[in-house]
Amino acid sequence: MRPTDTGSPDYFHRVVDCQWACPAHTPVPEYIRLIAAGRYDDAYLINWKSNVFPGILGRTCDRPCEPACRRGRVEAEPVAICRLKRVAADHKGPDVRARFPRAPAVKNGKRVALIGAGPASLTVARDLVPLGYHVVVYDGEAKGGGMMRSQIPRFRLPDAVLDEEVGQILDMGVETRFGTWVSSLTAVLDEGYDAVFVGTGAPRGRDVDVPGRAEAAANIHIGIDWLSSVSFGHTGRIGRRVIVLGGGNTAMDCCRTARRLGGEDVAVVVRSGFEEMKASPWEKEDALHEGIPIHNFLVPKAFTHARGKLTGVVFEKVAARYDDKGRRSLIPTGEPDVHMACDDVLVAIGQDNAFPWIERDAGIGFDRWGLPTVDPVTFQSSNPKVFFGGDAAFGPKNIITAVAQGHEAAISIDAFCQGSPLTDRPPPHVTLISQKMGLHEWSYDNDVSVDTRHKVPLRETAVALKDVRVEVELGFDVDLAWQEAQRCLNCDVQTAFGPALCIECDACLDICPVDCLTIAEDGGEGELLTRLKAPKLHADQPTYVSGALKTGRLMVKDEDVCLHCGLCAERCPTGAWDMQKFFLEMSHAGGAACRSR
Amino acid sequence: MTYLKPHFRNPALPSNALGYTRRDYEGAVSTLCAGCGHDSISAAIVQACFELDLPPHRLAKLSGIGCSSKTPTYFLGASHGFNSVHGRMPSVLTGANLANRDLVYLGVSGDGDSASIGLGQFVHAMRRGVNMLYIVENNGVYGLTKGQFSATADKGSKSKKGAVNPDDPIDLVSLALQMGATFVGRGFSGDKAQLVPLIKAALRHRGVAFLDVLSPCVTFNNHPGSTKSYDYVREHNAVFNRPDVVPHREAITADSAPGELVTVTLHDGSVVRLRPVAGDHDVHDRIAAMNHLAERQAEGEIVTGLLYVDPDAGDLHDRLNTVDTPLNRLNDAELCPGAATLARVNAALR
Numbered sequence: 001m002r003p004t005d006t007g008s009p010d011y012f013h014r015v016v017d018c019q020w021a022c023p024a025h026t027p028v029p030e031y032i033r034l035i036a037a038g039r040y041d042d043a044y045l046i047n048w049k050s051n052v053f054p055g056i057l058g059r060t061c062d063r064p065c066e067p068a069c070r071r072g073r074v075e076a077e078p079v080a081i082c083r084l085k086r087v088a089a090d091h092k093g094p095d096v097r098a099r100f101p102r103a104p105a106v107k108n109g110k111r112v113a114l115i116g117a118g119p120a121s122l123t124v125a126r127d128l129v130p131l132g133y134h135v136v137v138y139d140g141e142a143k144g145g146g147m148m149r150s151q152i153p154r155f156r157l158p159d160a161v162l163d164e165e166v167g168q169i170l171d172m173g174v175e176t177r178f179g180t181w182v183s184s185l186t187a188v189l190d191e192g193y194d195a196v197f198v199g200t201g202a203p204r205g206r207d208v209d210v211p212g213r214a215e216a217a218a219n220i221h222i223g224i225d226w227l228s229s230v231s232f233g234h235t236g237r238i239g240r241r242v243i244v245l246g247g248g249n250t251a252m253d254c255c256r257t258a259r260r261l262g263g264e265d266v267a268v269v270v271r272s273g274f275e276e277m278k279a280s281p282w283e284k285e286d287a288l289h290e291g292i293p294i295h296n297f298l299v300p301k302a303f304t305h306a307r308g309k310l311t312g313v314v315f316e317k318v319a320a321r322y323d324d325k326g327r328r329s330l331i332p333t334g335e336p337d338v339h340m341a342c343d344d345v346l347v348a349i350g351q352d353n354a355f356p357w358i359e360r361d362a363g364i365g366f367d368r369w370g371l372p373t374v375d376p377v378t379f380q381s382s383n384p385k386v387f388f389g390g391d392a393a394f395g396p397k398n399i400i401t402a403v404a405q406g407h408e409a410a411i412s413i414d415a416f417c418q419g420s421p422l423t424d425r426p427p428p429h430v431t432l433i434s435q436k437m438g439l440h441e442w443s444y445d446n447d448v449s450v451d452t453r454h455k456v457p458l459r460e461t462a463v464a465l466k467d468v469r470v471e472v473e474l475g476f477d478v479d480l481a482w483q484e485a486q487r488c489l490n491c492d493v494q495t496a497f498g499p500a501l502c503i504e505c506d507a508c509l510d511i512c513p514v515d516c517l518t519i520a521e522d523g524g525e526g527e528l529l530t531r532l533k534a535p536k537l538h539a540d541q542p543t544y545v546s547g548a549l550k551t552g553r554l555m556v557k558d559e560d561v562c563l564h565c566g567l568c569a570e571r572c573p574t575g576a577w578d579m580q581k582f583f584l585e586m587s588h589a590g591g592a593a594c595r596s597r
Numbered sequence: 598m599t600y601l602k603p604h605f606r607n608p609a610l611p612s613n614a615l616g617y618t619r620r621d622y623e624g625a626v627s628t629l630c631a632g633c634g635h636d637s638i639s640a641a642i643v644q645a646c647f648e649l650d651l652p653p654h655r656l657a658k659l660s661g662i663g664c665s666s667k668t669p670t671y672f673l674g675a676s677h678g679f680n681s682v683h684g685r686m687p688s689v690l691t692g693a694n695l696a697n698r699d700l701v702y703l704g705v706s707g708d709g710d711s712a713s714i715g716l717g718q719f720v721h722a723m724r725r726g727v728n729m730l731y732i733v734e735n736n737g738v739y740g741l742t743k744g745q746f747s748a749t750a751d752k753g754s755k756s757k758k759g760a761v762n763p764d765d766p767i768d769l770v771s772l773a774l775q776m777g778a779t780f781v782g783r784g785f786s787g788d789k790a791q792l793v794p795l796i797k798a799a800l801r802h803r804g805v806a807f808l809d810v811l812s813p814c815v816t817f818n819n820h821p822g823s824t825k826s827y828d829y830v831r832e833h834n835a836v837f838n839r840p841d842v843v844p845h846r847e848a849i850t851a852d853s854a855p856g857e858l859v860t861v862t863l864h865d866g867s868v869v870r871l872r873p874v875a876g877d878h879d880v881h882d883r884i885a886a887m888n889h890l891a892e893r894q895a896e897g898e899i900v901t902g903l904l905y906v907d908p909d910a911g912d913l914h915d916r917l918n919t920v921d922t923p924l925n926r927l928n929d930a931e932l933c934p935g936a937a938t939l940a941r942v943n944a945a946l947r
């Protein structure tokens with residue numbers, strides 16, 4: 001078998017499951033160690049460089065890192081990565097701001113327009129302003145933040161956190177044109193910008209078209225429109241009995257908001273089963289915790305009304321059927337329909353993109369779903385001057401995806417303005433350094449904690465439900481944060497192998513608590529994997545295969561459940577195994593991980 | 598640095614018939630030098646006991662003094678154990694075995710412990726046929742006392758500092774054969790594929806089983822000039838056969854051409870299949886085994902494998918004609934038949 005190439009950064013990067021899964025590739029274990037060490041400013045800065053909004057994301061991120069976390073394969077639950085990020089933001093000192101890059105006194109003469117002030121655009125601004133670009137941000141709203149401000153309810157994300165992290169970017173020297181709805185892309189292009197970035201999100205909420213919709217319209221609200229009118233203070237009440245249609249995160253925000261605005265009897269009704277709901281498990285958990293039932297396998301059939309006022313919703317009962325390809329369809333069960341009485345309905349069944357303000361002759365292609373033609377690597381559209389990112393580019397996702405795409409778009413805009421090819425993507429910054437300090441000493445804490453996941457303390461529900469602007473989660477205190485941080489396995493401290501040093505004594509195989517290691521005769525890839533000390537459970541997890549040892553056999557490591565405990569290196573008499581810290585930071589615009597000029 | 602082995606285990610780790618995984622047969626984390634062959638032998642013992650479905654509390658591990666004799670702390674944490682004095686493991690084990698014949702006995706010793714100070718104890722355990730597995734973890738030096746040549750060091754082999762050993766070695770395998778051991782083999786810590794089945798078969802053997810296991814001392818005897826180093830043993834290993842133990846419950850399906858495999862049925866019905874590699878003497882023939890050993894040794898080779906077995910051997914209890922019930926379970930009335938019986942016995946001897 002061909003030896004594994006650990007020289008390419010991808011090999012060790014994949015082993016750091018959380019960082020690999022993070023769209024922005026935030027160096028998670030590094031910041032968790034800094035939190036454990038009480039170095040909150042440093043932990044914040046690592047996050048800020050990578051994901052721009054640590055305080056916001058530490059409360060709201062969709063956290064693709066957590067399902068990927070190795071800890072979840074070793075015991076029941078992953079490390080509370082997201083909520084640890086919040087700890088860095090909550091406990092940082094006032095000085096951290098002084099460490100941010102600033103706009104240079106002398107500009108580079110290039111002007112870039114950003115349309116929409118959501119996380120995608122703000123990321124582009126943060127990356128380009130320190131390079132000397134004159135950046136102009138447009139938004140129809142009076143303040144920046146995009147859906148982080150208009151959609152995410154204040155009980156999950158307080159104003160102060162949002163204002164601080166949006167302000168940090170705008171204060172770098174961004175020209176804002178807030179309260180300015182852009183009604184023509186051509187008009188913006190005509191202002192002579194060197195490049196335009198479209199970060200206008202996916203602003204159109206889907207509706208249900210069933211009998212009674214028009215007649216009962218006064219009490220049927222599109223979820224995202226209703227949430228933004230709550231956020232901006234235009235709506236302050238809702239009826240006593242509320243039905244929320246839909247099973248995604250928007251539905252969860254709708255029902256929890258309704259509970260705080262007078263809704264006493266609030267229920268979520270979903271077409272699918274509970275497990276297949278789009279909402280994240282923790283969002284469902286939060287809704288249930290606030291006494292909101294979730295009814296499944298019910299499809300809305302009609303709105304009932306009397307004298308022009310909504311009285312309820314009729315649902316058809318369905319069941320899930322799967323065909324031989326595993327595709328699901330919802331089949332009516334034939335049972336009698338269900339009528340649920342209510343005063344208001346919130347429709348939260350999805351969002352679409354809409355670009356009524358982009359002229360069809362502006363050089364931008366659109367597909368039949370109304371999505372623009374955008375290169376998935378460079379984020380350039382079919383008009384070379386126009387770039388897209390965030391929900392506007394490929395449909396609704398989440399904040400961290402918008403940030404990651406913003407970084408990539410900024411790289412492209414910089415390259416475009418400097419006349420270099422967009423396809424030359426700057427490689428990440430990578431270091432790999434031995435952590436050996438002495439015979440039995442490592443520069444990291446390799447004692448594997450047996451603790452189960454710690455819960456974030458919550459405000460008392462009775463208090464939390466009284467005010468839509470009161471934050472529910474209290475966050476980890478320093479002590480809980482330390483304990484949770486101990487659960488991190490330090491997957492970035494990698495096992496690096498030198499076949500020439502190995503004397504095949506088996507010490508590493510014998511000590512490994514999780515049987516990751518095997519010394520085996522050479523063989524074909526598939527065949528070799530059948531001879532591992534413990535069967536390979538997850539084919540998607542990397543396998544390391546060394547070059548030939550002295551006897552011609554190979555050292556094989558299944559990375560799957562390696563605890564990064566370092567015992568193999570500890571027991572190796574020759575240092576053939578070593579624990580080496582892998583640090584990877586993505587490059588941003590300007591080529592450097594964080595160029596200040 | 599932690600010295601604690603995390604309790605997390607691989608979720609795919611198989612369980613045996615008792616519901617234990619291999620890790621349930623482990624002991625404390627070893628304090629021996631990193632890379633010591635002895636640790637590999639401990640791992641092989643753990644693997645063998647796991648595969649044999651041995652209830653850990655039915656096994657007693659006894660040892661003398663030395664790095665090798667420390668190892669019972671590092672395996673079978675739930676078994677009985679006794680760390681005795683230097684070279685005296687055989688007599689303590691013999692006593693334990695006499696008191697309770699129902700346990701499985703594992704004696705662990707070193708070449709210093711058995712071939713130097715304990716040689717007298719060693720030969721008598723062999724000739725008495727104490728039902729046990731006697732393992733010598735043979736590194737050619739006194740590891741624990743910093744690497745002096747032991748009695749198994751080959752003549753002419755060099756110490757780490759360059760001193761040449763002037764004395765002839767004691768070959769414990771030949772000695773065991775000569776003393777009447779009924780299961781004799783040799784393994785290498787660096788070849789678990791051979792060692793684990795050897796230990797399994799030896800644990801199942803009824804009577805005295807002896808295994809000499811070459812076990813390099815990485816710290817004091819793993820240099821060029823040593824004849825007990827990883828490299829030297831690998832280069833001179835003349836594998837006689839590779840055993841494979843099949844529990845009697847399982848049907849035997851030969852996966853190689855008939856005639857190629859030698860099968861030995863042990864006392865308890867389990868079957869040892871031997872795949873011959875180099876040499877063809879009959880494993881039931883003690884003299885042939887001794888000859889084979891002497892010939893290969895003269896060529897400078899180290900013969901490994903199962904060299905001799907007598908599946909019908911008896912043990913010390915047979916020879917002493919003790920009762921089936923372990924002596925430690927007999928009550929006062931059974932042990933002390935009373936004054937009248939004593940008087941009768943005495944009268945008979947007058």
Ligand SMILES: Cc1cc2nc3c(=O)[nH]c(=O)nc-3n(C[C@H](O)[C@H](O)[C@H](O)COP(=O)(O)OP(=O)(O)OC[C@H]3O[C@@H](n4cnc5c(N)ncnc54)[C@H](O)[C@@H]3O)c2cc1C
Nearest residue numbers: 116118119120139140146147182200201390391397398399
């Ligand atoms: C109810 C709800 C809850 C959510 N909760 C989470 C969460 O907890 N975590 C998470 O990660 N994601 C969440 N999301 C998704 C997340 O908010 C979006 O994916 C993210 O904000 C997209 O960022 P963006 O920069 O692409 O655009 P957006 O944040 O959508 O910002 C677009 C901005 O552009 C402005 N704009 C649009 N058109 C024009 C125009 N023509 N002229 C001027 N301005 C214009 C809009 O006013 C808006 O401010 C949630 C979404 C919803 C609907």
Ligand SMILES: Cc1ncc(C[n+]2csc(CCOP(=O)(O)OP(=O)(O)O)c2C)c(N)n1
Nearest residue numbers: 663664665683707708709710738739740741
């Ligand atoms: C009665 C007595 N004499 C001498 C010693 C010192 N001593 C301790 S270990 C040892 C040699 C052990 O050699 P070996 O059995 O080969 O074990 P190894 O450490 O090599 O595994 C000696 C001589 C002792 N402990 N007790």
Ligand code: SF4
Nearest residue numbers: 512562563565566568
């Ligand atoms: S660090 Fe080494 S000993 Fe620890 S789990 Fe990973 S491979 Fe096994």
Ligand code: SF4
Nearest residue numbers: 502503505506508572
């Ligand atoms: S402990 Fe070191 S020398 Fe021994 S087998 Fe493992 S890598 Fe090789």
Ligand code: SF4
Nearest residue numbers: 630633664740814815
């Ligand atoms: S001194 Fe030798 S025998 Fe003792 S533990 Fe170290 S390597 Fe093993």
Ligand SMILES: [Mg+2]
Nearest residue numbers: 707708736738
């Ligand atoms: Mg020794």
